[in-house]
Amino acid sequence: MAVDLRAEITLSVVIPMYNEEDALPALVSRLRPALDGIGASYEVVAVDDGSADRTASILDDFRAEWPELRVVQLRRNSGHQAALTAGLHSSFGRYVVSIDADLQDPPEKIPEMLELAQRQKLDIVYGVRSDRSTDTGFKRRTAGAYYWLMRRLVGKNVTSQAGDFRLLSRDAVEALKALPDQQQVYRLLVPWLGFPSGEVTYHRDERVAGETKYPLSKMIRLAIDSITSFSAAPLRIATWLGIISFFACLGLLVFSLVAFVSGVAVPGWTSLFVAVLFIGAVQLICAGMLGEYVGRIYTAVQQRPTYFIGSDSASAPAPAPAKA
Numbered sequence: 267m268a269v270d271l272r273a274e275i276t277l278s279v280v281i282p283m284y285n286e287e288d289a290l291p292a293l294v295s296r297l298r299p300a301l302d303g304i305g306a307s308y309e310v311v312a313v314d315d316g317s318a319d320r321t322a323s324i325l326d327d328f329r330a331e332w333p334e335l336r337v338v339q340l341r342r343n344s345g346h347q348a349a350l351t352a353g354l355h356s357s358f359g360r361y362v363v364s365i366d367a368d369l370q371d372p373p374e375k376i377p378e379m380l381e382l383a384q385r386q387k388l389d390i391v392y393g394v395r396s397d398r399s400t401d402t403g404f405k406r407r408t409a410g411a412y413y414w415l416m417r418r419l420v421g422k423n424v425t426s427q428a429g430d431f432r433l434l435s436r437d438a439v440e441a442l443k444a445l446p447d448q449q450q451v452y453r454l455l456v457p458w459l460g461f462p463s464g465e466v467t468y469h470r471d472e473r474v475a476g477e478t479k480y481p482l483s484k485m486i487r488l489a490i491d492s493i494t495s496f497s498a499a500p501l502r503i504a505t506w507l508g509i510i511s512f513f514a515c516l517g518l519l520v521f522s523l524v525a526f527v528s529g530v531a532v533p534g535w536t537s538l539f540v541a542v543l544f545i546g547a548v549q550l551i552c553a554g555m556l557g558e559y560v561g562r563i564y565t566a567v568q569q570r571p572t573y574f575i576g577s578d579s580a581s582a583p584a585p586a587p588a589k590a
């Protein structure tokens with residue numbers, strides 16, 4: 267009977283990649299020696315997130331000479347977190363490490379993460395940045411604000427310097443897979459699971475080639491998804507804004523009545539205009555916040571998958587043996 271080799275894989279390394287043709291050769295040249303050195307079976311799950319460049323064909327070339335490399339092809343660009351989800355769901359290893367394709371996270375740290383998890387029986391090992399000196403000032407400040415807020419919403423165990431470079435045990439991966447969330451923000455969900463965890467610090471390098479795939483618009487999307495997936499606080503803010511403006515209006519009303527009764531005309535065009543605009547803005551903001559939650563309910567009800575796998579080289583038929 268054929269033995270299922272998948273059950274034997276110790277480590278899966280999941281790498282979401284989108285238009286990373288320039289970074290790929292450097293990635294493979296550092297990742298492969300690091301993984302070959304761990305002395306255990308492994309697979310590399312390269313998730314091609316619908317790249318429009320030569321990422322797919324370069325991956326195929328590498329696969330011909332690197333049997334541990336597996337290519338999961340998404341049918342279209344679905345975003346970093348969805349690509350990560352696809353990779354986690356496709357992985358077989360007893361431990362799964364997720365890492366970016368641009369070598370900002372050093373692959374040389376993977377053996378250390380694995381060793382720490384095995385030695386201390388940890389389910390999660392975070393890659394924690396020792397500094398952010400290679401990020402732009404803007405990225406540092408926005409990230410600082412993001413993590414400050416997230417610690418308040420999710421809890422103290424959200425580490426501010428931990429991104430998506432981390433190791434998960436099979437138990438942790440299965441726990442994540444069981445969550446019904448559609449937009450999975452892993453850097454928050456993982457600490458929220460509450461598994462025993464450890465940290466490995468590393469220096470975050472600059473992107474080796476190509477440019478960031480995270481423009482401001484995607485960063486804002488990630489922030490909104492993060493907030494709405496963990497907290498209904500903005501809805502309460504809407505209530506409080508309503509209550510505050512109600513009392514402010516009441517105060518103004520009393521003031522105007524008193525002024526009217528005492529015969530003082532209240533000159534009011536500007537204040538009237540400002541008040542109307544202010545109330546209008548508050549209402550629009552509140553409607554927008556409501557909309558974000560309604561949108562989440564909408565996608566949750568639709569139950570559509572966040573990604574589609576076009577092909578997976580692990581399930582592709584084995585290459586035909588060469589004829590003698």
Ligand code: UDP
Pocket residue numbers: 281282283284285286315343344345346349365366367368370473477478479480
């Ligand atoms: N990525 C992806 N799909 C996307 C955008 C990004 O798979 O739609 C991948 C990208 O190839 C990289 C990782 O996600 O491996 C992190 O992206 P990037 O390095 O551009 O983000 P940054 O480090 O600038 O925050």
Ligand code: MG
Pocket residue numbers: 366368370473478
């Ligand atoms: Mg990067």
